[in-house]
Amino acid sequence: MAEKPGAKPRSRSGAKTRAKKDDFKNLLSPIEIKGVVIPNRIALAPMNTLMSLDNRGYVNDQVLAYYAARAKGGCGLIITECVLGTELASRFPYTSNLHCFNASHMPGLAELAETIHAFGSVAFVQMSIGFGRQGHSHAGERPPAPSVVPMMISPEYMPRGFGKALEKHPQMIERAGGELPYEMSVEEIRREQDEFANSCRFAVGAQFDGIELHAPHGYLEHQFLSPLTNRRTDLYGGSLQNRMRFLVETFLKVREAVGPDFILGVRMSADEHLPGGFTHQEALETARTLAALGADYIHLSDGSYEALKYFFPDDDGAILPESANFKKAVEVPVICPSVHDPHTAEEAISQGKCDIVSLGRQMFADPEWGNKVASGQVDKIRRCLRCNECLMRTAAGLPVRCIQNPNTGRERFMPEYWRPPIKAKPVTKMRIPPKLPELRRFS
Numbered sequence: 001m002a003e004k005p006g007a008k009p010r011s012r013s014g015a016k017t018r019a020k021k022d023d024f025k026n027l028l029s030p031i032e033i034k035g036v037v038i039p040n041r042i043a044l045a046p047m048n049t050l051m052s053l054d055n056r057g058y059v060n061d062q063v064l065a066y067y068a069a070r071a072k073g074g075c076g077l078i079i080t081e082c083v084l085g086t087e088l089a090s091r092f093p094y095t096s097n098l099h100c101f102n103a104s105h106m107p108g109l110a111e112l113a114e115t116i117h118a119f120g121s122v123a124f125v126q127m128s129i130g131f132g133r134q135g136h137s138h139a140g141e142r143p144p145a146p147s148v149v150p151m152m153i154s155p156e157y158m159p160r161g162f163g164k165a166l167e168k169h170p171q172m173i174e175r176a177g178g179e180l181p182y183e184m185s186v187e188e189i190r191r192e193q194d195e196f197a198n199s200c201r202f203a204v205g206a207q208f209d210g211i212e213l214h215a216p217h218g219y220l221e222h223q224f225l226s227p228l229t230n231r232r233t234d235l236y237g238g239s240l241q242n243r244m245r246f247l248v249e250t251f252l253k254v255r256e257a258v259g260p261d262f263i264l265g266v267r268m269s270a271d272e273h274l275p276g277g278f279t280h281q282e283a284l285e286t287a288r289t290l291a292a293l294g295a296d297y298i299h300l301s302d303g304s305y306e307a308l309k310y311f312f313p314d315d316d317g318a319i320l321p322e323s324a325n326f327k328k329a330v331e332v333p334v335i336c337p338s339v340h341d342p343h344t345a346e347e348a349i350s351q352g353k354c355d356i357v358s359l360g361r362q363m364f365a366d367p368e369w370g371n372k373v374a375s376g377q378v379d380k381i382r383r384c385l386r387c388n389e390c391l392m393r394t395a396a397g398l399p400v401r402c403i404q405n406p407n408t409g410r411e412r413f414m415p416e417y418w419r420p421p422i423k424a425k426p427v428t429k430m431r432i433p434p435k436l437p438e439l440r441r442f443s
């Protein structure tokens with residue numbers, strides 16, 4: 001069931017209880033991925049907050065303070081919103097995204113990684129090769145996609161409360177509908193992959209600890225995976241092996257570009273949940289393939305714009321049953337989103353259903369979630385109502401706000417989220433991406 005405002009944990013008899021720190025020993029235990037120690041199992045889920053404001057893709061003070069608040073609030077791992085990784089991708093944003101595809105984007109991203117580190121968290125950047133038919137041109141262009149397939153948004157696949165919210169924000173329907181895409185040529189696919197792999201080198205140079213490839217939710221990689229949106233008859237369409245090719249090739253090119261020692265994970269939908277779409281079994285097979293090729297973790301999500309109620313679940317822990325299947329399928333860590341209740345999160349980790357929980361909307365409602373769990377003040381957590389007002393705002397093209405937390409989106413005005421002064425300490429070790437053959441370099 002969705003959380004009630006200010007809901008307090010209760011014992012079986014109905015009496016109010018106060019959680020103890022020890023109740024969350026799994027959730028609060030560290031986990032190591034490729035030598036990087038994440039201090040607990042709490043991650044900020046990647047969320048595009050539209051705080052890049054101008055669609056020129058640069059980090060600003062609001063972006064820094066928003067992430068600082070979640071790092072300071074006890075997220076051991078911060079995963080950034082999806083950052084567009086090619087020039088073509090940047091022409092078809094959601095509304096306004098961060099960019100990382102040339103050297104001018106690096107300094108701002110480096111400030112962001114440094115800020116997250118200054119507040120004691122590990123920093124992963126989520127990199128996107130594009131939104132395909134779910135992207136929007138500001139210049140009336142058609143977006144690139146595997147095949148020419150229009151969007152079909154149907155009310156039965158919408159989360160609870162969306163009807164009401166849509167009345168308030170009618171622009172959302174227009175945006176969600178997307179534009180009719182064009183079919184990418186094989187040459188363009190390979191050019192995009194090469195540019196994207198090179199962009200990931202800028203992210204390494206910006207001193208992030210890891211990169212997460214953004215392949216869920218009906219975006220470009222997902223469109224290649226799905227038989228609904230991939231009608232190709234060439235090497236990139238047809239069998240699962242062919243539909244997986246775009247993601248696998250992209251993964252391998254990025255791996256080559258960032259080197260074997262750098263953390264590289266993949267986010268994907270556990271199921272498309274649409275008749276004739278990418279199935280849960282196919283998703284498990286894809287995850288197995290990626291893990292065998294060296295993916296360092298799998299971050300799950302679910303659904304797509306056309307199956308939005310799975311993308312933004314109404315119920316706590318809705319993705320955990322699928323996550324448990326991924327845990328059986330792969331040996332690398334599995335991150336599961338949308339577990340807002342700390343007791344459910346603790347139980348899921350202790351029962352081996354996931355290794356890390358990623359919190360999205362709950363972190364808009366209360367960035368101090370992690371600290372409150374760690375200090376046994378679970379009853380003080382300001383609960384997310386899953387009302388989707390935050391989402392509606394961004395869908396309407398406005399930066400994120402939360403009805404439970406008036407400070408979300410205004411963190412730049414709060415000095416506690418300004419980066420603390422650092423005692424002089426020379427930078428001794430920098431991450432530098434490996435050398436690439438001359439032909440594969442972009443400037």
Ligand SMILES: Cc1cc2nc3c(=O)[nH]c(=O)nc-3n(C[C@H](O)[C@H](O)[C@H](O)COP(=O)(O)O)c2cc1C
Binds near residue numbers: 048082126311
């Ligand atoms: C405003 C908003 C923006 C989002 N942007 C992204 C994104 O950039 N990348 C991504 O993988 N997921 C994105 N998500 C999905 C979240 O990461 C998360 O999977 C989803 O919100 C469900 O988890 P929750 O119930 O904790 O919110 C976004 C969610 C919201 C609410």
Ligand code: SF4
Binds near residue numbers: 364385386387388
């Ligand atoms: S606005 Fe968003 S984050 Fe805030 S309570 Fe509603 S769903 Fe949760």
